[in-house]
Amino acid sequence: MIGAAAISPWLLLGPLLTVAFRLAVWLLLTNDLRAVNMGVGLGVALLLPLQRNRRLPLRQLALAVRAMLAAFPQAFREAAVLITPRPTQEGLAHVPGSGRRSSLLMFLEVFTITLTPLSICLGMDRADQNYRVHTLTPVQGR
Amino acid sequence: MNLRPLQVLAVVVVVLAPLAQALPAPATNGALISALSTQTQVPNLVSGVILKTRLFDTLAEVVVFTLASKGVVWMLSDEQPRPVIQGLQDPAVLVLCRLGATVTAMVAIELALRGHLSPGGGFAAGVSGGTALGLLLLVRAGLGPLPAPADTQRSQARTALIEKLAVLAFIAVAFLSLEGVNLPDGSFGAVESGGWIVILNVLMAIKVTLGSWTMVQLFIRYRGLL
Numbered sequence: 001m002i003g004a005a006a007i008s009p010w011l012l013l014g015p016l017l018t019v020a021f022r023l024a025v026w027l028l029l030t031n032d033l034r035a036v037n038m039g040v041g042l043g044v045a046l047l048l049p050l051q052r053n054r055r056l057p058l059r060q061l062a063l064a065v066r067a068m069l070a071a072f073p074q075a076f077r078e079a080a081v082l083i084t085p086r087p088t089q090e091g092l093a094h095v096p097g098s099g100r101r102s103s104l105l106m107f108l109e110v111f112t113i114t115l116t117p118l119s120i121c122l123g124m125d126r127a128d129q130n131y132r133v134h135t136l137t138p139v140q141g142r
Numbered sequence: 143m144n145l146r147p148l149q150v151l152a153v154v155v156v157v158l159a160p161l162a163q164a165l166p167a168p169a170t171n172g173a174l175i176s177a178l179s180t181q182t183q184v185p186n187l188v189s190g191v192i193l194k195t196r197l198f199d200t201l202a203e204v205v206v207f208t209l210a211s212k213g214v215v216w217m218l219s220d221e222q223p224r225p226v227i228q229g230l231q232d233p234a235v236l237v238l239c240r241l242g243a244t245v246t247a248m249v250a251i252e253l254a255l256r257g258h259l260s261p262g263g264g265f266a267a268g269v270s271g272g273t274a275l276g277l278l279l280l281v282r283a284g285l286g287p288l289p290a291p292a293d294t295q296r297s298q299a300r301t302a303l304i305e306k307l308a309v310l311a312f313i314a315v316a317f318l319s320l321e322g323v324n325l326p327d328g329s330f331g332a333v334e335s336g337g338w339i340v341i342l343n344v345l346m347a348i349k350v351t352l353g354s355w356t357m358v359q360l361f362i363r364y365r366g367l368l
Binding site for chain 1: 231232233234235237238240241244245247248249251252255256332333334
């Protein structure tokens, strides 16, 4: 009884998102909305192995999604900067990340960094949970 | 004398010359294409030719692939596997590799199940599936201690068994198809149409996935990551 009570509905959110993502990939690949095809896709999405289940850090995920959305206009601004010829300076920055808590969170953070043309994620330091980021900074004047 | 403009001109002429040639007239093959279409009853004629009109040829190809993977096993059976395999450690790269593995696995299943409807087929699906398993193999070392050698051996034996069964099933189904035993055709263009072609594609995908994965895995275990 205690075991049943310990399963919170929030724990189902992770697998549900995974299955929804796989089904979306399947529908994009097949471009076929008939019931047979949806059934096949759902079966495949459920049959592929699921990751070990952890509770999603919802608050941090929401923040990460907001940061990602904010990165889109930033990416366009930086692209415009790149079009105009001007000298740039390379650099290596360390951007704090949330560590190994959740794959989805880590993906969103890496995506946010790499989306903007002037910064790209090189990897992660295992110890201090920072992302190593290669950056280009436009140099003002000569 | 500066010859650079002449050199550029020469390169441009050589590269662009094939474009001046007219394409062959499209109408000449129409009869052949419609004949193939009525014979195989699938939209993807390439799949139809490979798995119906020229099934004998494909049967031998699958056997050749099986022999190649057997050859790798025999060639390496004499050597000692490496005690330690360097895997990926970076957690961010591991997340992206797992995402890539998921997508390639979905692509593999799509290519196998719908190979008779759109470009794809068993061999392409097998390569995609093998890529997915290969990515997972790279990821595995970063996720904790490796399983015991006995477990590895058992899972390898199981993989080999499934692979052999897939080849045998492929040969059996191919003989049924060659003997003229047919499944109901289904409606043209549906997933469940095409008779034996879907089943042959799926069996071939299983075989090529496991075969290519076995080969990659053995080379990594015995020779290390390049």
